[in-house]
Amino acid sequence: MSERVVVVAGALYDGERLLAARRSAPAELAGRWELPGGKVERGESPTDALVRELREELGVDVALLARVPGEWPLKPGYVLQVWTARVLTGEPRPLEDHDEVRWLGPAETWSVDWLEQDVPAVREVLRSRGIQPVPPGG
Numbered sequence: 001m002s003e004r005v006v007v008v009a010g011a012l013y014d015g016e017r018l019l020a021a022r023r024s025a026p027a028e029l030a031g032r033w034e035l036p037g038g039k040v041e042r043g044e045s046p047t048d049a050l051v052r053e054l055r056e057e058l059g060v061d062v063a064l065l066a067r068v069p070g071e072w073p074l075k076p077g078y079v080l081q082v083w084t085a086r087v088l089t090g091e092p093r094p095l096e097d098h099d100e101v102r103w104l105g106p107a108e109t110w111s112v113d114w115l116e117q118d119v120p121a122v123r124e125v126l127r128s129r130g131i132q133p134v135p136p137g138g
């Protein structure tokens, strides 16, 4: 039986602004926006994995703040878990898997083309921050 793959992602905040990252690969996801992160490796804790992924992908050291309640299905066998975080050192830049990063103020949250599977997670991130979750297109 195949194991469930946990993908961990960061909702990085700078004040009220949330960081979105545009994927450059694989082809079917390229151009769409996501919360940066990656797969938890065998023997690694989800939080260690997230700190590692954000260092590799964005060149930043982060402090994780809180787990956003819930988890969201991605492709079959994959689930997404999200933590809010803030940058301790570095300025996020796209080093791996992404070709652009953007800080989004509350009114700009839905101005990027999020991966469909990320939309409920982003909505929950906003709710956990006490921001009225205006739906995409709303």
Ligand SMILES: Nc1nc2c([nH]c(=O)n2[C@H]2C[C@H](O)[C@@H](COP(=O)(O)OP(=O)(O)OP(=O)(O)O)O2)c(=O)[nH]1
Binding pocket: 007, 008, 009, 029, 034, 035, 036, 037, 038, 039, 040, 053, 074, 075, 078, 080, 097, 115, 117, 118
């Ligand atoms: N990081 C991340 N991945 C997501 C999100 N939404 C979503 O469907 N995915 C998918 C894309 C990938 O198929 C998978 C995560 O893999 P990844 O490629 O980011 O992870 P990784 O760095 O550990 O992978 P790898 O390149 O080492 O294989 O989950 C999201 O918000 N963040």
